[in-house]
Structure formats: C-alpha cells, structure tokens
C-alpha cells in the first residue's frame with residue numbers, strides 16, 4: 620500500500636496473508652470458515668481457519684451493480700509501502716475513491732482494457748502495490764472486488780488501481796464452496 624497508514628489491530632479480522640516459506644506473497648480474505656478468496660496465482664491454504672473474535676469472514680457483493688464512481692472504498696494489505704519496495708511488518712490501509720470504468724478506460728489510462736468484470740480506483744499518490752494483490756476492496760463494509768496488479772505501476776494517477784469485481788463470480792464461488800465443503 621503506498622501513501623496509506625498502519626491499520627488498527629483487529630479491525631480487519633477477515634484479512635489473510637498468503638505466505639510461502641514464511642514470506643508474504645499475496646493478500647486474501649475469509650469468505651467462509653474454510654475458504655479464503657484471493658487470486659489464482661497466490662499460494663493455496665494448508666488447513667481450515669479457526670474463527671474467533673480476531674478471525675472473521677467478510678461478506679462479498681452478490682448484486683450485479685457497479686459501485687458508483689466517487690464512492691470512497693478502503694483497501695488493506697502487506698504490500699510494498701515505498702517505490703523502492705519496502706515491505707511492512709504490519710497491515711497497512713488506504714481509502715480510495717472509485718473511478719468510473721469510462722474514465723479508467725481512457726486511452727491515456729488503461730486504454731479500453733477494463734472489462735465489465737473489473738473496476739478501478741484513483742491511484743494518485745495513494746495506491747495498492749506489489750504484494751497487495753488478492754486483498755479485498757471494501758466499500759460500505761462489503762468486499763466488492765479483489766486487488767490485481769494490472770500494469771504493475773503503483774501510485775501513478777495515469778494508471779489507476781485495477782480490481783476484479785466479485786459479483787460476477789458469486790455463483791461460481793458458491794458452487795466451488797458447496798461442492799468441496801468436506
């Protein structure tokens with residue numbers, strides 16, 4: 620997270636740090652007792668999470684409606700906090716306004732590469748960065764989308780933050796959780 624601040628402890632009991640050999644690789648978040656939502660390239664879980672006051676699920680959006688441009692959402696992660704790639708020990712957070720898909724698809728920005736299954740937030744100074752992928756974009760307490768690297772540019776207003784929206788995959792998520800619930 621660039622330009623953010625340390626998250627207050629235990630206010631985001633849904634956040635997951637997906638690690639490989641003890642190194643943080645991706646964010647993720649609990650959507651059910653034994654399911655973490657993240658991105659395909661991120662490390663999978665070895666065992667179930669044990670829910671408690673500090674480990675809780677986060678509801679995700681199921682309605683197929685875009686978040687209104689200008690809505691201020693929040694994103695948290697253990698991704699890099701400087702352009703030189705410093706990794707934080709503690710979870711960081713930042714608030715970002717949603718950018719309309721038309722704005723985001725402008726040729727000087729992501730040039731028509733943002734599909735209806737994606738959304739954007741303003742990336743001027745404050746932005747997600749390497750290691751934040753997989754974490755949730757939370758608007759009004761609901762996970763609307765998952766952080767993706769996109770152009771791998773951080774903190775440049777010409778390259779807004781890109782997210783994969785969750786609602787288009789809600790039915791698939793339910794099928795996978797239902798089918799594989801041990």
Ligand SMILES: NCc1cccc(NC(=O)c2cccc3[nH]c(C(N)=O)cc23)c1
Pocket residue numbers: 742746747748749750751752766767768769770771772773774779780781
């Ligand atoms: N909002 C943008 C955003 C959001 C989430 C993740 C990222 N991931 C990167 O940017 C990234 C990823 C991998 C290698 C990398 N090398 C470098 C670099 N600058 O050297 C960046 C990266 C960017």
